[in-house]
Amino acid sequence: MYTNLRLIITTALIAATCFFNVPARADQTIQHDSGKVVESINEQEHKIEHNLEESEKKFNIGEMIMHHIADSHEWEFTHGVTIPLPVILYSADRGIEVFSSANFHNEHHEYNGYHLVHGDSEKIVPVDESRVIYDFSITKNVASMLLSAVILILIFTSIGKWYANNKGKAPKGFQSAMEVIILFIRDDVVKPNVGPKYEKYLPYLLTLFFFILVNNILGLLPGSANLTGNIAVTMTLAVLTFIVVHLNANGHYYKHLVKPTGVPIPLLIIMIPVEIVGVFMKPFSLMVRLFANMTAGHIILLSLFGLIFIFQSIVIAPVISLFALFLNFIEIMVAFIQAFIFTLLSSMYIGSAIEEHHHADHGH
Amino acid sequence: MSLLTPNPGLIFWMLVVFLMVVFILAKFAWKPIIKGLKDRENEIQGALDLAERTKAEMIQLKSDNEKLIAEANAVRDKILRDAKEAADKTILESKDKAAVEAQKMIETARESIRNEQQLAVSKIRKEVATLSLEIAEKVLHRELKDKEAQEKLIADLASSAHLN
Numbered sequence: 001m002y003t004n005l006r007l008i009i010t011t012a013l014i015a016a017t018c019f020f021n022v023p024a025r026a027d028q029t030i031q032h033d034s035g036k037v038v039e040s041i042n043e044q045e046h047k048i049e050h051n052l053e054e055s056e057k058k059f060n061i062g063e064m065i066m067h068h069i070a071d072s073h074e075w076e077f078t079h080g081v082t083i084p085l086p087v088i089l090y091s092a093d094r095g096i097e098v099f100s101s102a103n104f105h106n107e108h109h110e111y112n113g114y115h116l117v118h119g120d121s122e123k124i125v126p127v128d129e130s131r132v133i134y135d136f137s138i139t140k141n142v143a144s145m146l147l148s149a150v151i152l153i154l155i156f157t158s159i160g161k162w163y164a165n166n167k168g169k170a171p172k173g174f175q176s177a178m179e180v181i182i183l184f185i186r187d188d189v190v191k192p193n194v195g196p197k198y199e200k201y202l203p204y205l206l207t208l209f210f211f212i213l214v215n216n217i218l219g220l221l222p223g224s225a226n227l228t229g230n231i232a233v234t235m236t237l238a239v240l241t242f243i244v245v246h247l248n249a250n251g252h253y254y255k256h257l258v259k260p261t262g263v264p265i266p267l268l269i270i271m272i273p274v275e276i277v278g279v280f281m282k283p284f285s286l287m288v289r290l291f292a293n294m295t296a297g298h299i300i301l302l303s304l305f306g307l308i309f310i311f312q313s314i315v316i317a318p319v320i321s322l323f324a325l326f327l328n329f330i331e332i333m334v335a336f337i338q339a340f341i342f343t344l345l346s347s348m349y350i351g352s353a354i355e356e357h358h359h360a361d362h363g364h
Numbered sequence: 365m366s367l368l369t370p371n372p373g374l375i376f377w378m379l380v381v382f383l384m385v386v387f388i389l390a391k392f393a394w395k396p397i398i399k400g401l402k403d404r405e406n407e408i409q410g411a412l413d414l415a416e417r418t419k420a421e422m423i424q425l426k427s428d429n430e431k432l433i434a435e436a437n438a439v440r441d442k443i444l445r446d447a448k449e450a451a452d453k454t455i456l457e458s459k460d461k462a463a464v465e466a467q468k469m470i471e472t473a474r475e476s477i478r479n480e481q482q483l484a485v486s487k488i489r490k491e492v493a494t495l496s497l498e499i500a501e502k503v504l505h506r507e508l509k510d511k512e513a514q515e516k517l518i519a520d521l522a523s524s525a526h527l528n
Contacts, residue, residue, distance in 0.1 A: 134373070207390070
């Protein structure tokens with residue numbers, strides 16, 4: 001039996017070599033006419049280049065990513081499925097104008113003297129360039145923010161009602177799941193970092209945490225807005241924390257800015273600017289951290305999906321999908337971590353500004 | 365670059381919406397939630413404290429009971445001991461008293477005997493003196509003539525009387 005098998009394989013191999021040698025010999029005969037072949041190769045190359053150019057025109061990954069992470073005047077779920085959003089403009093001469101963004105769906109993207117510019121991100125500019133307009137449109141981000149606000153208010157007012165109606169009863173269901181997170185924020189984030197007067201800041205910090213968390217997670221849904229990856233949003237949050245810190249800071253905090261304890265007087269020339277830069281660095285770092293983390297996560301995911309469209313191969317798509325799935329899980333984790341870190345750092349900044357000093361550290 | 369330039373319209377909406385969310389949640393969500401959590405914590409702490417206190421009270425009660433029993437036992441023992449002591453003392457006292465009484469009676473008896481004896485002796489002496497006088501009278505009456513015999517007789521009488 002074994003010898004039989006060997007015989008078959010050898011025969012097959014010999015047959016194969018004969019079969020493949022025949023076209024090779026045929027090629028040799030054709031190569032005599034070399035000029036014709038070069039011409040055909042050049043033609044082929046030209047065709048490939050042309051195809052490449054065409055496909056690049058069809059799919060530009062950078063443009064696609066920017067389009068997805070930037071704000072927009074309409075909510076596009078997928079190509080062709082869009083919800084037009086209201087455009088609200090204010091100008092000194094025309095007052096407040098409200099109209100649907102669907103009005104820009106024409107050849108020149110123009111309506112009523114306004115022009116919708118598609119650049120890195122969308123922008124409405126007046127056709128008459130001397131006019132100054134302020135754009136307060138309900139953009140995709142604003143709509144998503146309103147959605148998250150509704151979600152937050154519905155969830156937490158219903159939980160609040162549960163507490164009011166079920167006094168002295170054991171926690172149950174969804175309320176008890178939320179309670180774990182609320183208790184974590186209260187006991188492990190706010191209480192140890194803010195200090196004994198933590199209760200005053202608890203509502204703000206809890207709202208901060210859940211607002212960022214809900215928007216981070218909403219941002220991961222397909223077709224949703226990238227709200228927490230928008231610098232305007234993170235800037236507003238960071239500035240609010242900055243205001244909360246500096247409205248409540250005690251005298252010691254301000255004194256420390258101009259006269260850090262234990263620093264020799266000549267060094268103050270360096271230390272005072274450093275301290276003052278530090279004051280503005282804290283909210284700046286808050287703003288950049290959240291913005292960069294969320295935007296980077298979206299860019300990575302979109303790049304992966306973009307690869308599928310670049311390769312246009314059925315083999316590569318499942319591999320990339322698996323990888324994207326893995327990254328999606330990481331992004332869910334990042335959504336929690338970034339919300340946690342923003343809240344933690346805000347509590348630490350508040351805590352350091354309201355901390356009572358008992359003149360214990362004046363010895364060194 | 366547009367990614368890094370904040371859009372003023374979005375900042376405006378963000379401020380409005382976020383502050384609204386903060387105020388609504390602070391009033392209608394965080395206030396009852398934080399209060400509920402605090403109340404529950406206090407309740408649990410109170411229940412635990414009460415259990416602890418009850419336990420301590422139980423221990424106290426138990427030790428009190430034991431103390432009471434021990435005290436009762438001690439009182440009983442004391443009463444018994446006192447009674448026994450009192451009885452012993454009474455017996456001893458009556459014994460002593462009896463002995464003293466007996467002694468006294470013996471003394472009295474002895475005294476009266478001595479008195480009687482003295483009385484008897486003095487009576488006998490009187491009797492003897494009377495008798496001797498009578499004898500002397502008789503002798504005087506009979507043997508007054510014989511002087512020598514008289515003296516001898518008197519001396520004999522006297523010596524015999526003295527021997528008494």
